[in-house]
Amino acid sequence: xxxxxxxxxxxxxxxxxxxxxxxxxFLPRMMPGDPFSTLSSDIEGxxxxxxxxxxxxxxxxxxxxxxPLHEQFFLYLANMAKGDFGQSIYYKLxxxxxxxxHLPWTILIVLSATAMSTIIGIIIGTISARNxxxxxxxxxMAGLIAFAEIPSFLLGIIxxxxxxxxxxxxxxAGAITPFAHYTSxxxxxxxxxxxxxxxxxxxxxxxxxxxxxxxxxxxxxxxxKDYIRTAVAKGIGEKTVWTRHxxxxxxxxxxxxxxxxxxxxxxxxxLVETVFSYPGIGLTLxxxxxxxxxxxxxxxxxxVAVAILLCNLVVDRVxxxxxxxxxx
Amino acid sequence: xxxxxVNDLKCQYHTDGHTVNAVDGVSFNIExxxxxxxxxxxxxxxxxxxxxxxxxxxxxxxxSGTVFFDGTDLALLPETELDKIRWKEIxxxxxxxLEVLNPVMTIADQVIEPMIRHGMVSVNExxxxxxxxxxxxxxxxxxxxxxxxxxxxxxxxxxxxxxxxACNPRLLILDEVTSALDAFTRKEIRDLLVDxxxxxxxxxxxxxxxxxxxxxxxSRLLVLYAGRVVEAGLTRDILNGPRHPYTRGLVHATPDIFxxxxxxxxxxxxxxxxxxxxxxxxxxxxxSIDICRKNPPLLQPCGESREIACHRGGIAxxxxxxxxxxxxxxxxxxxLHAVNGVNIEVYEGEVLSIVGQTGSxxxxxxxxxxxxxxxxxxxxxxxxxxxxxxxxxxxFKGVQIVxxxxxxxxxxxxxxxxxxxxxLDINRIGSPEERLNMAREALELVRLPSTGMFLKKxxxxxxxxxxxxxxxxxxxxxxxxxLIADEITSALDVSTAANVMRLLKGLQNRRGFAMISISHxxxxxxxIADRIAVLNDGKIVETGNAHDVMLTPSDEYTKxxxxxxxxxxxxxxxxxxxxxxxxxxxxYPGDANV
Ligand SMILES: Nc1ncnc2c1ncn2[C@@H]1O[C@H](COP(=O)(O)OP(=O)(O)OP(=O)(O)O)[C@@H](O)[C@H]1O
Ligand code: SF4
Numbered sequence: 058x059x060x061x062x063x064x065x066x067x068x069x070x071x072x073x074x075x076x077x078x079x080x081x082x083f084l085p086r087m088m089p090g091d092p093f094s095t096l097s098s099d100i101e102g103x104x105x106x107x108x109x110x111x112x113x114x115x116x117x118x119x120x121x122x123x124x125p126l127h128e129q130f131f132l133y134l135a136n137m138a139k140g141d142f143g144q145s146i147y148y149k150l151x152x153x154x155x156x157x158x159h160l161p162w163t164i165l166i167v168l169s170a171t172a173m174s175t176i177i178g179i180i181i182g183t184i185s186a187r188n189x190x191x192x193x194x195x196x197x198m199a200g201l202i203a204f205a206e207i208p209s210f211l212l213g214i215i216x217x218x219x220x221x222x223x224x225x226x227x228x229x230a231g232a233i234t235p236f237a238h239y240t241s242x243x244x245x246x247x248x249x250x251x252x253x254x255x256x257x258x259x260x261x262x263x264x265x266x267x268x269x270x271x272x273x274x275x276x277x278x279x280x281x282k283d284y285i286r287t288a289v290a291k292g293i294g295e296k297t298v299w300t301r302h303x304x305x306x307x308x309x310x311x312x313x314x315x316x317x318x319x320x321x322x323x324x325x326x327x328l329v330e331t332v333f334s335y336p337g338i339g340l341t342l343x344x345x346x347x348x349x350x351x352x353x354x355x356x357x358x359x360x361v362a363v364a365i366l367l368c369n370l371v372v373d374r375v376x377x378x379x380x381x382x383x384x385x
Numbered sequence: 386x387x388x389x390x391v392n393d394l395k396c397q398y399h400t401d402g403h404t405v406n407a408v409d410g411v412s413f414n415i416e417x418x419x420x421x422x423x424x425x426x427x428x429x430x431x432x433x434x435x436x437x438x439x440x441x442x443x444x445x446x447x448x449s450g451t452v453f454f455d456g457t458d459l460a461l462l463p464e465t466e467l468d469k470i471r472w473k474e475i476x477x478x479x480x481x482x483l484e485v486l487n488p489v490m491t492i493a494d495q496v497i498e499p500m501i502r503h504g505m506v507s508v509n510e511x512x513x514x515x516x517x518x519x520x521x522x523x524x525x526x527x528x529x530x531x532x533x534x535x536x537x538x539x540x541x542x543x544x545x546x547x548x549x550x551a552c553n554p555r556l557l558i559l560d561e562v563t564s565a566l567d568a569f570t571r572k573e574i575r576d577l578l579v580d581x582x583x584x585x586x587x588x589x590x591x592x593x594x595x596x597x598x599x600x601x602x603x604s605r606l607l608v609l610y611a612g613r614v615v616e617a618g619l620t621r622d623i624l625n626g627p628r629h630p631y632t633r634g635l636v637h638a639t640p641d642i643f644x645x646x647x648x649x650x651x652x653x654x655x656x657x658x659x660x661x662x663x664x665x666x667x668x669x670x671x672x673s674i675d676i677c678r679k680n681p682p683l684l685q686p687c688g689e690s691r692e693i694a695c696h697r698g699g700i701a702x703x704x705x706x707x708x709x710x711x712x713x714x715x716x717x718x719x720x721l722h723a724v725n726g727v728n729i730e731v732y733e734g735e736v737l738s739i740v741g742q743t744g745s746x747x748x749x750x751x752x753x754x755x756x757x758x759x760x761x762x763x764x765x766x767x768x769x770x771x772x773x774x775x776x777x778x779x780x781f782k783g784v785q786i787v788x789x790x791x792x793x794x795x796x797x798x799x800x801x802x803x804x805x806x807x808x809l810d811i812n813r814i815g816s817p818e819e820r821l822n823m824a825r826e827a828l829e830l831v832r833l834p835s836t837g838m839f840l841k842k843x844x845x846x847x848x849x850x851x852x853x854x855x856x857x858x859x860x861x862x863x864x865x866x867x868l869i870a871d872e873i874t875s876a877l878d879v880s881t882a883a884n885v886m887r888l889l890k891g892l893q894n895r896r897g898f899a900m901i902s903i904s905h906x907x908x909x910x911x912x913i914a915d916r917i918a919v920l921n922d923g924k925i926v927e928t929g930n931a932h933d934v935m936l937t938p939s940d941e942y943t944k945x946x947x948x949x950x951x952x953x954x955x956x957x958x959x960x961x962x963x964x965x966x967x968x969x970x971x972x973y974p975g976d977a978n979v
Contacts, residue, residue: 291499292471381532
């Protein structure tokens with residue numbers, strides 16, 4: 058990559074970031090209500106006032122919400138530049154702290170789910186492509202496509218009912234056993250894994266079909282390419298042909314997809330974390346939205362957006378490593 | 386000893402519902418060290434033959450027939466055993482394309498891969514050996530660690546060759562190795578292939594649509610058409626005397642062989658792979674008969690190491706004249722031997738030019754061949770019937786003649802329509818309506834208006850060029866098998882002459898009739914002639930392929946004739962490039978009696 062390229066890349070990155078910041082700022086403020094008057098649709102037509110008008114004005118002033126919108130925006134930008142994400146109105150804590158408290162859990166399940174669905178998807182996709190048009194391929198295909206139709210929260214509920222409620226194999230909620238005293242690190246890791254297992258499975262299953270189909274179809278396309286015929290002609294054996302020649306080429310689009318998938322999963326995490334009451338960033342976002350906790354919403358959305366941007370950047374890098382044709 | 390024996394190979398591709406017969410019963414043998422060429426146009430099944438030898442066909446294809454390599458039937462081997470033969474014994478240089486090498490692996494990795502797999506070298510030695518191979522094919526070592534897309538077409542071709550040679554195969558298959566390359570690189574690769582084959586002694590199968598390239602390497606040729614071998618034989622024999630109508634079309638359409646002639650391809654398209662009941666060439670053949678539509682012809686031996694698949698035994702003879710003699714009584718009582726013992730043969734669909742000076746007897750000969758005057762001695766037989774008596778012109782598919790002077794054949798008092806329709810009227814062919822339509826069609830064929838005003842014009846009102854076209858239409862309306870054109874352009878100016886000549890050649894090519902063109906204009910003759918006969922003092926002094934006669938005239942008279950062309954001062958009429966076409970015997974079937 059030459060300097061010029063790097064510059065445009067950074068340039069693009071900054072522009073994207075600014076756009077995200079703007080959307081981030083205005084979108085929550087376009088929702089009806091404000092943090093101090095909870096407008097709950099649960100109670101029809103009735104505002105439940107939980108603080109006096111005086112108190113409300115005080116808080117609005119305290120959080121700088123009586124300023125004109127554009128001033129608020131510039132203030133927000135200035136604070137962002139300083140790394141100050143503001144205070145969470147609901148948690149009464151700095152936004153950064155709230156995020157740091159919950160983000161690791163989400164990262165844990167999203168990354169695990171990504172890795173799991175990608176690896177398993179590639180493996181069964183390859184098996185399917187090699188047995189193309191045979192029974193096993195048809196069976197896998199039909200099964201996984203039907204499976205993909207189930208919404209992930211429904212899948213989560215089903216898994217929860219079966220494995221946690223019925224068989225009591227997994228905990229019903231949370232990321233760790235409350236007030237637990239771990240005798241060893243292994244013990245702690247086991248506890249975390251135990252809690253994260255069902256959310257990870259739910260998230261991965263939702264993505265699995267996509268990876269599987271992409272791998273299978275790309276492999277089938279790749280297997281008709283001339284270089285595969287060249288490889289077979291060289292007598293290097295079927296296995297080498299499939300792994301070194303076919304899979305290596307078929308992985309290119311799968312890698313790209315994985316990048317997008319991480320972003321998608323951040324969204325999916327909101328639902329899945331809700332189902333499993335898993336204290337990740339998704340659950341936090343949900344409560345922030347319900348409570349009109351502007352600063353927190355902004356903070357979380359920004360983190361998610363930056364995460365997605367970073368993922369794309371990484372994918373881009375990995376792709377360059379894998380495909381020599383794009384280096385120029 | 387036979388290295389590779391392919392017997393009755395058939396390959397079919399099955400694609401959604403219909404079947405393509407890409408290869409339809411091909412057999413051939415290759416001896417160690419031999420180079421076999423396979424030529425045929427795109428889609429004739431060349432690549433399919435190559436990849437079915439190595440059993441690389443897609444699952445959607447079915448194969449039958451046997452392929453014996455060194456005594457082993459490859460079809461019976463399990464994949465794992467086959468993998469031991471692939472590349473180690475038989476390697477292939479695939480048709481050059483960007484996709485033929487793995488885009489995400491370096492060139493060196495791809496060259497080294499089979500060496501290590503087949504246990505040729507250890508991992509440590511591999512790179513050194515790869516560098517040797519690069520040197521061998523003329524590729525700089527610096528290119529070892531680049532990716533395929535970073536190479537030019539010619540470099541990629543060399544890399545593919547290096548890869549093919551990695552395991553020292555005993556049989557090398559080259560599939561269209563030069564088609565994507567410029568002329569210069571093509572020659573380099575050809576020379577490289579010749580050198581390598583000489584030093585290493587492997588057998589080769591050279592596959593290409595480029596007959597020049599194949600011929601310059603292979604000692605034996607198979608001509609493939611629609612998945613079948615239509616002609617097989619020694620390269621030299623096939624180039625000098627193609628016997629199958631398709632081969633002739635192919636050879637004659639090759640600019641490297643016929644360098645002076647205008648390019649005229651074989652009209653029509655090759656049938657693509659569907660089941661043809663009869664001869665696959667049937668729809669484009671100028672001499673097809675009933676059986677050609679019903680049964681496919683089998684490849685049969687015909688002469689020494691030559692095989693042809695044609696119901697008529699190859700290009701058929703149309704006209705044969707033997708020992709023709711004709712003399713004019715001069716006023717002083719002496720006899721002028723205008724035609725003095727001429728033997729001539731004309732084959733289906735060819736253009737034979739008879740050239741000679743004025744007074745050499747050309748026109749007299751033309752008149753005898755057309756049956757207008759009877760020879761004193763000798764016979765002319767046309768499709769096994771006698772020409773004498775002048776009855777060959779009065780029906781369809783006969784002999785027609787067009788004269789030098791259009792004014793003599795088309796009376797001033799005739800309208801255009803009358804002139805064209807007259808032969809039909811005289812011979813009472815068809816109803817009046819049919820005659821009108823036929824006349825119109827004939828006029829269209831010679832690119833004249835076929836409606837209204839023009840039909841009613843009197844021939845006297847036409848220009849020389851138009852009148853010559855009307856004369857042509859008169860001949861074409863009788864759908865001749867043989868058209869004799871006697872100096873038809875000599876009365877026309879250069880540009881009109883060129884137009885008429887092109888028109889005539891175009892007609893001949895499309896309608897597939899044979900033509901005897903009589904002319905003293907060598908330059909024009911060369912543009913259209915397949916064969917040339919040189920006439921001097923009533924005798925044929927030389928015949929042969931047009932380019933041979935013109936490039937290397939052997940008779941003194943021909944030399945003078947060729948030398949008499951008024952060329953521009955910078956013209957050189959010698960060309961060393963074509964030596965391989967010209968060695969030894971260059972005789973066309975039937976030229977023995979010159
Ligand atoms: N994989 C395939 N599936 C279906 N039909 C095919 C396939 N490969 C080739 N064919 C058909 O088989 C016929 C012969 O193809 P083949 O590639 O052998 O011709 P070729 O003479 O090598 O032509 P070219 O020089 O253009 O490659 C063609 O009609 C082609 O359309
Ligand atoms: S004469 Fe018949 S068999 Fe021979 S090439 Fe023509 S169509 Fe085929």
